[in-house]
Amino acid sequence: MYAQRYGTVPVVHATGGLKDSVQQYDPFQGTGTGWKFDRCDAEGVKFGLWHALNTYKNHKEAWQELVKRCMQQDFSWNRSAKRYMEIFGWAKIDPPFHQPHRF
DSSP states (O other), rough: OOHHTOOOOOOSOHHHHHHOOOOBBBBTTTTOBEEEESSSHHHHHHHHHHHHHHHHHHOHHHHHHHHHHHHHHHOOOHHHHHHOOOOHHHHHHHHOOOOOOOO
């Protein structure tokens, strides 16, 4: 997440927080912030790196837009706190179903 702030395009294993914080790059839509691979082995890494290097080498404008999107990502605690407050608000609106015990 810090690296994106400085323009590094991520290539990550799709697990944990990385799975949530990196959006898969879609060259047709011009969206996403990097590449994720599912297989945690040499082939998975090769897959991710091949796509990243191909974009860097053959699609310079798309790469520059990708770098800009990475740098614009907001991973601040303020954003996270606002998201938690939103979720807590939903919980108040739709409380969990609970039937009282009847004896």
